Amino acid sequence: MRWITALLIWLLAWPALTQVQGVMLDEPLDLPPFAFTNTDLDEGRTLIMFGFLSCPDICPFTLGNLEAIVTETGMRVRPDNVPNVVVVSVGPERDAAFVSEYAKFFHPDFTSFTGTRDQIYALIEATDSFYRLMKPDHTGYYEVQHYSSVSVIAPDGTLRAKLQPPFDPAQIAEFLARLQISYRKELAQ
Protein backbone atom coordinates (compact mmCIF):
# COMPACT_ATOMS: atom_id res chain seq x y z
CA MET A 1 0.00 0.00 0.00
CA ARG A 2 2.77 2.34 0.94
CA TRP A 3 4.44 2.26 -2.47
CA ILE A 4 1.12 2.95 -4.18
CA THR A 5 0.71 6.06 -2.04
CA ALA A 6 4.27 7.08 -2.85
CA LEU A 7 3.65 6.52 -6.55
CA LEU A 8 0.46 8.57 -6.42
CA ILE A 9 2.21 11.46 -4.68
CA TRP A 10 5.02 11.27 -7.21
CA LEU A 11 2.56 11.29 -10.13
CA LEU A 12 0.63 14.21 -8.68
CA ALA A 13 3.83 16.17 -8.08
CA TRP A 14 5.31 15.37 -11.49
CA PRO A 15 3.74 18.18 -13.58
CA ALA A 16 4.90 20.73 -11.01
CA LEU A 17 8.42 19.33 -10.97
CA THR A 18 8.81 19.39 -14.72
CA GLN A 19 8.09 23.12 -14.99
CA VAL A 20 11.34 25.03 -15.35
CA GLN A 21 11.73 27.56 -12.54
CA GLY A 22 15.37 28.39 -12.86
CA VAL A 23 18.42 27.68 -14.93
CA MET A 24 21.78 27.08 -13.31
CA LEU A 25 24.80 28.32 -15.21
CA ASP A 26 27.37 25.63 -16.03
CA GLU A 27 30.19 27.94 -14.99
CA PRO A 28 29.95 30.90 -12.59
CA LEU A 29 30.23 34.20 -14.43
CA ASP A 30 32.29 37.06 -12.97
CA LEU A 31 30.51 40.40 -12.74
CA PRO A 32 32.24 43.77 -13.00
CA PRO A 33 32.26 45.92 -9.82
CA PHE A 34 29.27 48.24 -9.53
CA ALA A 35 30.04 51.47 -7.78
CA PHE A 36 26.64 53.09 -8.10
CA THR A 37 24.98 51.30 -5.26
CA ASN A 38 25.08 51.09 -1.49
CA THR A 39 24.08 47.49 -1.91
CA ASP A 40 27.21 45.44 -2.05
CA LEU A 41 26.66 42.55 -4.41
CA ASP A 42 29.54 40.69 -2.74
CA GLU A 43 27.65 40.38 0.51
CA GLY A 44 25.43 37.36 0.73
CA ARG A 45 23.21 36.13 -2.02
CA THR A 46 21.47 38.59 -4.28
CA LEU A 47 18.52 38.37 -6.64
CA ILE A 48 18.56 41.15 -9.22
CA MET A 49 15.48 42.24 -11.10
CA PHE A 50 15.30 44.96 -13.76
CA GLY A 51 12.21 47.11 -13.99
CA PHE A 52 10.80 50.59 -13.70
CA LEU A 53 8.65 52.26 -11.07
CA SER A 54 5.64 52.97 -13.27
CA CYS A 55 5.52 49.37 -14.50
CA PRO A 56 1.82 48.66 -14.01
CA ASP A 57 1.60 44.90 -14.13
CA ILE A 58 4.72 42.74 -14.49
CA CYS A 59 7.07 44.38 -11.94
CA PRO A 60 4.64 44.60 -8.98
CA PHE A 61 3.56 41.04 -9.66
CA THR A 62 7.16 39.76 -9.85
CA LEU A 63 8.04 41.62 -6.63
CA GLY A 64 4.99 40.17 -4.89
CA ASN A 65 6.27 36.76 -5.92
CA LEU A 66 9.84 37.55 -4.81
CA GLU A 67 8.47 38.49 -1.39
CA ALA A 68 6.85 35.05 -1.20
CA ILE A 69 10.02 33.38 -2.56
CA VAL A 70 12.16 35.01 0.15
CA THR A 71 9.71 33.88 2.84
CA GLU A 72 9.72 30.32 1.47
CA THR A 73 13.51 30.28 1.14
CA GLY A 74 13.75 31.47 4.77
CA MET A 75 12.13 28.20 5.83
CA ARG A 76 14.78 26.19 4.00
CA VAL A 77 18.10 27.93 4.61
CA ARG A 78 20.02 29.70 7.39
CA PRO A 79 18.96 33.31 8.00
CA ASP A 80 22.28 34.64 6.65
CA ASN A 81 21.69 32.69 3.43
CA VAL A 82 18.31 34.24 2.67
CA PRO A 83 18.81 36.21 -0.55
CA ASN A 84 18.74 40.00 -0.79
CA VAL A 85 16.38 41.29 -3.42
CA VAL A 86 17.63 44.22 -5.49
CA VAL A 87 15.54 46.08 -8.05
CA VAL A 88 17.40 48.09 -10.66
CA SER A 89 15.31 50.76 -12.36
CA VAL A 90 16.26 51.20 -16.02
CA GLY A 91 14.58 54.63 -16.12
CA PRO A 92 16.88 56.81 -13.97
CA GLU A 93 15.60 60.19 -15.23
CA ARG A 94 12.05 59.45 -14.18
CA ASP A 95 12.63 57.19 -11.18
CA ALA A 96 15.63 58.59 -9.27
CA ALA A 97 13.54 60.62 -6.80
CA PHE A 98 11.46 57.70 -5.57
CA VAL A 99 13.59 54.68 -6.34
CA SER A 100 14.88 54.07 -2.79
CA GLU A 101 11.28 53.77 -1.50
CA TYR A 102 10.06 51.46 -4.23
CA ALA A 103 11.28 47.98 -3.28
CA LYS A 104 10.63 48.57 0.45
CA PHE A 105 6.95 48.75 -0.40
CA PHE A 106 7.04 45.04 -1.22
CA HIS A 107 9.34 43.91 1.60
CA PRO A 108 11.18 46.02 4.22
CA ASP A 109 14.50 44.34 3.35
CA PHE A 110 14.27 44.77 -0.41
CA THR A 111 16.40 47.52 -1.95
CA SER A 112 16.05 49.40 -5.20
CA PHE A 113 18.33 51.81 -6.98
CA THR A 114 19.23 53.24 -10.31
CA GLY A 115 22.35 54.72 -11.86
CA THR A 116 23.65 56.38 -14.97
CA ARG A 117 22.79 54.85 -18.34
CA ASP A 118 26.36 53.48 -18.62
CA GLN A 119 26.20 51.84 -15.21
CA ILE A 120 22.82 50.29 -15.91
CA TYR A 121 24.03 49.09 -19.28
CA ALA A 122 27.09 47.46 -17.71
CA LEU A 123 24.90 45.48 -15.32
CA ILE A 124 22.44 44.59 -18.08
CA GLU A 125 25.33 43.32 -20.22
CA ALA A 126 26.97 41.39 -17.40
CA THR A 127 23.76 39.56 -16.55
CA ASP A 128 22.89 38.98 -20.21
CA SER A 129 19.71 41.02 -19.77
CA PHE A 130 17.86 43.49 -21.97
CA TYR A 131 15.73 46.61 -21.87
CA ARG A 132 14.32 49.14 -24.31
CA LEU A 133 12.64 52.49 -23.58
CA MET A 134 9.64 53.04 -25.81
CA LYS A 135 8.59 56.30 -27.43
CA PRO A 136 7.02 58.75 -24.95
CA ASP A 137 3.34 59.68 -25.39
CA HIS A 138 2.07 63.29 -25.35
CA THR A 139 2.24 63.39 -21.53
CA GLY A 140 5.88 62.28 -21.54
CA TYR A 141 5.01 58.86 -20.20
CA TYR A 142 6.99 56.03 -21.76
CA GLU A 143 6.74 52.28 -21.52
CA VAL A 144 9.71 50.03 -20.98
CA GLN A 145 10.26 46.61 -22.43
CA HIS A 146 12.52 44.68 -20.15
CA TYR A 147 13.94 41.29 -19.39
CA SER A 148 11.61 39.43 -17.06
CA SER A 149 14.02 36.89 -15.55
CA VAL A 150 15.74 37.42 -12.21
CA SER A 151 19.52 36.97 -11.93
CA VAL A 152 20.97 35.05 -8.98
CA ILE A 153 24.33 36.34 -7.68
CA ALA A 154 26.39 34.18 -5.30
CA PRO A 155 28.24 35.56 -2.23
CA ASP A 156 31.47 35.56 -4.30
CA GLY A 157 29.88 38.12 -6.66
CA THR A 158 29.47 35.76 -9.60
CA LEU A 159 26.31 35.21 -11.62
CA ARG A 160 25.05 31.68 -10.90
CA ALA A 161 21.54 31.25 -12.22
CA LYS A 162 18.44 32.81 -13.72
CA LEU A 163 14.95 32.52 -12.30
CA GLN A 164 12.11 32.56 -14.78
CA PRO A 165 8.40 33.39 -14.68
CA PRO A 166 5.90 32.25 -13.49
CA PHE A 167 7.95 32.38 -10.25
CA ASP A 168 6.23 29.71 -8.20
CA PRO A 169 7.41 30.55 -4.65
CA ALA A 170 7.85 27.00 -3.30
CA GLN A 171 9.60 25.68 -6.40
CA ILE A 172 11.95 28.65 -6.69
CA ALA A 173 12.75 28.34 -2.98
CA GLU A 174 13.70 24.68 -3.60
CA PHE A 175 15.82 25.71 -6.57
CA LEU A 176 17.62 28.36 -4.48
CA ALA A 177 18.17 25.93 -1.60
CA ARG A 178 19.70 23.40 -4.01
CA LEU A 179 21.84 26.13 -5.52
CA GLN A 180 23.24 26.90 -2.07
CA ILE A 181 24.07 23.28 -1.42
CA SER A 182 26.06 23.07 -4.64
CA TYR A 183 27.77 26.37 -3.80
CA ARG A 184 28.83 25.04 -0.40
CA LYS A 185 30.09 21.83 -1.95
CA GLU A 186 32.16 23.92 -4.32
CA LEU A 187 33.63 25.92 -1.40
CA ALA A 188 34.49 22.73 0.48
CA GLN A 189 36.45 21.33 -2.44
Place this chain on the structure above:
Amino acid sequence: MRLLPVLAMIIAPAAAMAEGVKIEDAMVPLAPPGMMAHAAYRKLTNAGDATCQLIGVKAEGYKTAHLHQSANAGGVATISVVDQIEIAPGQSVAFEHGGLHIMLMHPVDVAKESDIVNLTLLFADGEALSTPAKVMHLHHDES
Protein backbone atom coordinates in the same frame (compact mmCIF):
# COMPACT_ATOMS: atom_id res chain seq x y z
CA MET B 1 -32.80 51.35 -18.72
CA ARG B 2 -30.49 53.74 -16.92
CA LEU B 3 -31.83 52.50 -13.61
CA LEU B 4 -30.95 48.90 -14.32
CA PRO B 5 -27.24 49.02 -13.38
CA VAL B 6 -28.02 50.92 -10.19
CA LEU B 7 -30.74 48.46 -9.27
CA ALA B 8 -28.51 45.50 -9.99
CA MET B 9 -25.76 46.94 -7.80
CA ILE B 10 -28.20 47.34 -4.93
CA ILE B 11 -29.34 43.74 -5.27
CA ALA B 12 -25.85 42.30 -5.85
CA PRO B 13 -23.16 44.76 -4.72
CA ALA B 14 -20.29 42.51 -5.85
CA ALA B 15 -21.48 42.29 -9.44
CA ALA B 16 -22.77 44.96 -11.78
CA MET B 17 -24.97 44.20 -14.78
CA ALA B 18 -25.81 46.27 -17.83
CA GLU B 19 -26.80 45.07 -21.26
CA GLY B 20 -26.04 41.57 -20.07
CA VAL B 21 -22.43 42.27 -19.10
CA LYS B 22 -21.41 41.21 -15.64
CA ILE B 23 -18.33 42.50 -13.84
CA GLU B 24 -16.77 40.56 -10.99
CA ASP B 25 -13.80 40.94 -8.68
CA ALA B 26 -12.84 44.47 -9.68
CA MET B 27 -9.72 45.41 -7.75
CA VAL B 28 -6.75 47.76 -7.83
CA PRO B 29 -3.54 46.54 -6.16
CA LEU B 30 -2.11 49.12 -3.76
CA ALA B 31 0.50 51.00 -5.78
CA PRO B 32 4.11 51.48 -4.74
CA PRO B 33 5.43 55.05 -4.29
CA GLY B 34 6.71 57.04 -7.25
CA MET B 35 4.59 55.41 -9.90
CA MET B 36 2.86 57.23 -12.72
CA ALA B 37 0.80 54.24 -13.69
CA HIS B 38 -0.64 51.15 -12.12
CA ALA B 39 -3.23 48.54 -12.93
CA ALA B 40 -6.75 47.42 -12.20
CA TYR B 41 -8.08 43.91 -12.68
CA ARG B 42 -11.45 42.23 -12.96
CA LYS B 43 -13.44 39.63 -14.81
CA LEU B 44 -16.09 40.41 -17.45
CA THR B 45 -18.78 37.99 -18.52
CA ASN B 46 -21.20 38.58 -21.36
CA ALA B 47 -24.43 37.06 -20.10
CA GLY B 48 -26.47 38.70 -22.88
CA ASP B 49 -27.46 37.49 -26.35
CA ALA B 50 -25.27 39.79 -28.44
CA THR B 51 -21.51 40.14 -28.79
CA CYS B 52 -20.28 43.20 -26.93
CA GLN B 53 -17.26 45.26 -27.85
CA LEU B 54 -15.32 46.90 -25.07
CA ILE B 55 -13.53 49.91 -26.55
CA GLY B 56 -12.31 51.93 -23.61
CA VAL B 57 -12.26 52.69 -19.94
CA LYS B 58 -12.35 55.73 -17.70
CA ALA B 59 -11.16 55.86 -14.10
CA GLU B 60 -12.19 58.44 -11.56
CA GLY B 61 -9.14 60.14 -10.04
CA TYR B 62 -6.84 59.40 -12.97
CA LYS B 63 -6.05 61.57 -15.95
CA THR B 64 -6.19 58.65 -18.34
CA ALA B 65 -6.90 54.95 -18.37
CA HIS B 66 -6.29 52.39 -21.11
CA LEU B 67 -7.06 48.80 -21.89
CA HIS B 68 -3.68 47.11 -21.85
CA GLN B 69 -2.11 43.77 -22.47
CA SER B 70 1.14 42.51 -20.95
CA ALA B 71 3.01 39.67 -22.52
CA ASN B 72 6.17 37.77 -21.84
CA ALA B 73 7.67 37.03 -25.22
CA GLY B 74 11.04 35.32 -25.29
CA GLY B 75 11.79 36.37 -21.71
CA VAL B 76 11.05 40.03 -22.38
CA ALA B 77 8.14 41.75 -20.65
CA THR B 78 6.20 43.93 -23.07
CA ILE B 79 3.05 45.97 -22.86
CA SER B 80 0.70 47.16 -25.57
CA VAL B 81 -2.52 49.13 -25.80
CA VAL B 82 -5.62 47.16 -26.78
CA ASP B 83 -8.16 49.03 -28.93
CA GLN B 84 -11.08 46.68 -28.69
CA ILE B 85 -12.05 43.52 -26.86
CA GLU B 86 -14.90 41.45 -28.23
CA ILE B 87 -16.82 39.30 -25.82
CA ALA B 88 -19.15 36.76 -27.38
CA PRO B 89 -22.38 35.78 -25.60
CA GLY B 90 -21.58 33.46 -22.73
CA GLN B 91 -17.90 34.24 -22.91
CA SER B 92 -15.77 35.61 -20.06
CA VAL B 93 -12.66 37.75 -20.28
CA ALA B 94 -10.36 37.87 -17.29
CA PHE B 95 -8.21 40.91 -16.66
CA GLU B 96 -5.37 39.48 -14.62
CA HIS B 97 -1.62 39.66 -13.97
CA GLY B 98 0.55 39.10 -16.99
CA GLY B 99 -2.33 39.59 -19.41
CA LEU B 100 -5.11 42.06 -19.95
CA HIS B 101 -5.37 44.84 -17.41
CA ILE B 102 -6.69 48.35 -17.07
CA MET B 103 -3.80 50.78 -16.97
CA LEU B 104 -4.47 53.70 -14.65
CA MET B 105 -2.27 56.69 -15.42
CA HIS B 106 -1.35 59.95 -13.73
CA PRO B 107 -3.29 59.69 -10.46
CA VAL B 108 -4.66 62.93 -9.03
CA ASP B 109 -4.11 61.57 -5.50
CA VAL B 110 -2.26 58.50 -4.30
CA ALA B 111 -4.80 55.74 -3.69
CA LYS B 112 -4.76 54.27 -0.19
CA GLU B 113 -5.78 50.82 0.93
CA SER B 114 -9.59 50.33 0.96
CA ASP B 115 -10.14 53.35 -1.30
CA ILE B 116 -12.60 52.84 -4.13
CA VAL B 117 -11.65 53.63 -7.73
CA ASN B 118 -14.72 54.00 -9.89
CA LEU B 119 -14.12 52.46 -13.30
CA THR B 120 -16.40 53.10 -16.27
CA LEU B 121 -16.23 50.66 -19.13
CA LEU B 122 -17.13 52.03 -22.55
CA PHE B 123 -18.70 49.83 -25.21
CA ALA B 124 -18.91 50.27 -28.98
CA ASP B 125 -22.70 50.60 -28.88
CA GLY B 126 -22.40 53.68 -26.66
CA GLU B 127 -23.21 51.89 -23.43
CA ALA B 128 -21.17 52.75 -20.37
CA LEU B 129 -20.92 50.49 -17.38
CA SER B 130 -19.56 51.62 -14.02
CA THR B 131 -18.06 49.46 -11.35
CA PRO B 132 -16.27 50.20 -8.08
CA ALA B 133 -12.81 48.66 -7.72
CA LYS B 134 -11.36 48.34 -4.25
CA VAL B 135 -7.73 49.24 -3.60
CA MET B 136 -6.08 46.37 -1.74
CA HIS B 137 -2.71 44.87 -0.92
CA LEU B 138 -1.53 42.45 -3.55
CA HIS B 139 -0.78 39.00 -2.21
CA HIS B 140 0.94 36.41 -4.31
CA ASP B 141 -1.57 33.70 -3.43
CA GLU B 142 -4.42 35.72 -4.90
CA SER B 143 -2.96 35.63 -8.36
